Amino acid sequence: MINNDEALIQTRHLVLEETCRLAWNDQLDEEHKEEMVYKIIPGPKPAIGRCCIYKEREIVRHRTRLACGENLMENLDSKNEVQVIKPACDECPLSSYTVTDNCRLCLGKACLSSCHFGAVTIGEFRSHIDSKKCKECGMCAQNCPYGAIVHLVRPCKKACPVDAITYDEYGFCVIDEQKCIECGRCIHSCPFGAISAKSYLVNVIQEIKAGKEVIAMCAPATEGQFGEKIGMGSIRNALKKIGFADMVEVGLGGDMTAAYEALEWSEARKEGKKMTTSCCPAFINLLKKHFPQQYEENMSTTVSPMCAVSRYLKAMHPGCVTVFIGPCVAKKSESADKSVPDNADYVMTYGEFSAFLRSADVQLEPEETERQEASIFGKRFATSGGVANAVLECMSERGEDVSEIKLLRCAGGAECKKALQLLKLGRVAEDFIEGMACPGGCVGGPSKHKTEIEIKRSRETLLKRADDRKVLDNLKNYPMEKFSMHRDGHRDLEELKRAEGEA
Missing domain, CATH: 3.40.950.10 (Fe-only Hydrogenase (Larger Subunit); Chain L, domain 3)
Known part of the structure; x- marks a missing residue:
């Protein structure tokens, strides 16, 4: 597969491959799954670019559940094939509108006067937008004479053609299953590999072996x-x-x-x-x-x-x-x-x-x-x-x-x-x-x-x-x-x- 997330795909496919090997060998029990996790992330340093081996191992555990055709633990009742791996979803900016270094602290303060929700304040070096107060109306970005305020749309949300992706209070991606058409565009748009789909390779192996x-x-x-x-x-x-x-x-x-x-x-x-x-x-x-x-x-x-x-x-x-x-x-x-x-x-x-x-x-x-x-x-x-x-x-x-x-x-x-x-x-x-x-x-x-x-x-x-x-x-x-x-x-x-x- 050649895509923007090629490095992530290598890990995803490695988990699938190793899970299948366990299935072929009739070793798809919890002990062997955990051994597989440590085989993929041996430590002591992170192997796939995360902050620590503990987070990476947890991500691999989540991927292993999906590789076995199972829902993730936090989403056991889901009927969706596409699901969010929460441990992998934590690096995107929470603010939709952000002030960049282009801000000159101009005297006009157009950003401040155009905001009707009190979300904009003036800092020591540049303006600041409080994401909790911001209603994402876009008036501050529209009125800034320097174009110093940008609208950051998270890549998963940008890729979704039906607006099925939102975020919870902690900033984690949430898929609205009533809207999701399961096209899979969000899977390869996420630069952290936080969205994936269930796999049924293990089921196929079991049918063949039977x-x-x-x-x-x-x-x-x-x-x-x-x-x-x-x-x-x-x-x-x-x-x-x-x-x-x-x-x-x-x-x-x-x-x-x-x-x-x-x-x-x-x-x-x-x-x-x-x-x-x-x-x-x-x-x-x-x-x-x-x-x-x-x-x-x-x-x-x-x-x-x-x-x-x-x-x-x-x-x-x-x-x-x-x-x-x-x-x-x-x-x-x-x-x-x-x-x-x-x-x-x-x-x-x-x-x-x-x-x-x-x-x-x-x-x-x-x-x-x-x-x-x-x-x-x-x-x-x-x-x-x-x-x-x-x-x-x-x-x-x-x-x-x-x-x-x-x-x-x-x-x-x-x-x-x-x-x-x-x-x-x-x-x-x-x-x-x-x-x-x-x-x-x-x-x-x-x-x-x-x-x-x-x-x-x-x-x-x-x-x-x-x-x-x-x-x-x-x-x-x-x-x-x-x-x-x-x-x-x-x-x-x-x-x-x-x-x-x-x-």
Whole structure:
């Protein structure tokens, strides 16, 4: 993973790797966990830049709980996948507005006269703002002639697209679970690694060791993440060495989702109804929590590609365990939502996948054998515009004229939120909205493994090897009648087949 928090990620991944090693060796008891803490932070000096080894060890203990898929002790009732590690959250300035050294103690005292709450006082060398009295109106900063007062927004709060982050009386970060869409943007924005997500690697290891048929599902964003020499075949081979029964690319689920969303789009188009896509879980969480009416009225009821492949696998391999591997943190919340039956049992990010491989002493190796289960449209689901293009392709393959369809493609939390606000107000001119909460789409997800430039270069090299199969022709090879593509799992499949035949 290449990011602004590269040094923090090394520690995070080391905890994951060592926790997995304990799980592989059946040593996941409290005694061995504590030994692991001292192995990672041996002392006598701090190892990860904190004030002392005692704080660092406490942080590792917190990370170990998350690595085991457990809530943190101070948050035992949480339903959120993203959680705050309090011992790591204590270095950010508490004051939102701060006076810098640019203050000249000017005679005008504009800062003092503009504050109506008595928060500004004049010190010996510069003005001072009392954070307990400050109401953060910004008038002092606006009126300072030297621009000596700055507005400091803590990076986690700045990254959150839905204002779900606040602070308690001690300055610790607090995530409002009623607002949080679990996009994961705050995780990599925190320069102290104080925000992280629960991991389910231990659960996967336990399923493998129990002899279950565990099948991996790799996201369309996977190609390009590990370089141009590592395709789906390489990843499948590595997973089978670990103990997975097989691996299926979720681009196939992209084909499935596109085919069924196309039916919904055709119906909505006849009715003059706006519709949004249903693939990005953070976008769905945004709809559910912040635009509930639009969630009920405008969202496609077709399941995501992850859920589609999981249902296909569970139909063909009863009792199997499905594990999604991708760049997305929000997929963990989708997997945890049991109102959508037969979805992925577990989700691991690319960072977790890398730690998982190291814990089993397995490496990704180039594989000459080509492996393709999805059309190029399903493979391109991971980029902004990819979902909409695939849906339009399916409509075209069924003989519909799509030349006049207008699309609103949104990538990033701010764009998605703006589009849904316009939808709520009835001011969306376009016919359909494609929503992806990450900039650039899934390939820009919070757990991307390389820089976006590197991913794009490697990805295009790999995608050029794909054949030109059509979406609907590809799906003829799969038993679509054996499982539902509807979110609640009960949609009449015969009705869908009839609609497809009439289109």
